Amino acid sequence: MAVSTIPAADLRTFSEYLKGCKRILALLGAGISASSGLPTFRGVGGLWRSYDATDLATPEAFEANPDLVWQFYSYRRHMALKAQPNRAHYALAELARRNKDFVTLSQNVDGLSQRANHPLSQLRLLHGSLFTVKCTSFYCSYSRENEFADPIVPALAIPKNVPEPKPSTDDKTGEEASKSLYGTLGVSEGEELDISDDRVPLSPLSPDVLPHCPECKDGLLRPGVVWFGESLPSHTINLVDSWMKSGPIDLILVIGTSSRVYPAASYVDKARARGARVAVVNMDRNDVGSSGLNPGDWFFQGDAGAIVPEILKEVIGEI
Known part of the structure; x- marks a missing residue:
């Protein structure tokens, strides 16, 4: 796997912040599965x-x-x-095991998070499976x-x-x-x-x-x-909304998605309103979503399969 270069200063400030985070939301898109060749x-x-x-x-x-x-x-x-789950899937699964206040909301239907043994109680599927x-x-x-x-x-x-x-x-x-x-x-x-x-x-x-x-x-x-013309699962949306409203949010990880399509795009703004800082992992620096980046947010450019394990390493160890 090609190694993505992460600016040392960004990695240091993110790692320090992550160690103090309690309530974390991850929003996943197709980019994390592309790292598995899918x-x-x-x-x-x-x-x-x-x-x-x-x-x-x-x-x-x-x-x-x-x-x-x-x-x-x-x-x-x-x-x-x-396809096989990649290191990003395994890293997020390990973070979920170590932090019961971490929730993953995935727009993917490919089953790779489940096959990486991501705790199902902390995995929400916006588009089904x-x-x-x-x-x-x-x-x-x-x-x-x-x-x-x-x-x-x-x-x-x-x-x-x-x-x-x-x-x-x-x-x-x-x-x-x-x-x-x-x-x-x-x-x-x-x-x-x-x-x-x-x-x-x-x-x-x-x-x-x-x-x-x-x-x-x-x-x-x-x-x-979820097919075209069908509603997104209200049970999933209600669970995530309830979790978000139940306390302040420290961090939202936006991985492999432009987060421009609603309702997924709304979660960045909702998390920010609860105090969250934003960390985006994407191949394209122009794809940071409709909300853009604020001072104090992070953008990590490159392959999610390489970057996610690296930025989470201070908390989860080597994957």
């Missing part, structure tokens, strides 16, 4: 380049073509399981978390004639990780892949072979992610 949602690559990913991530798409949507999400699950499933029957409330079986049912196994996704181990941005996946299919960036191409056929699947609810025996299971 591409962003729109950069999922491969045969899915011929689809607009946003058209597959809706309740309407699932109702019309549950087999197509499940094949898309099965591919994403498989890709996420090919690829590894949660829930029943679509109106009369059934069944759901199951941390379902890491791959494939979830035999019919959703990656076809043998589709090359295995290979998360990048060298490139640290979502864009570069996506390129590595496009390359497995011999597709260059910007080139459209025709779905009729016989290298990557997609076969229709009968609803009978898709994941079904073990409780009601009738409803189809769906991925437990």
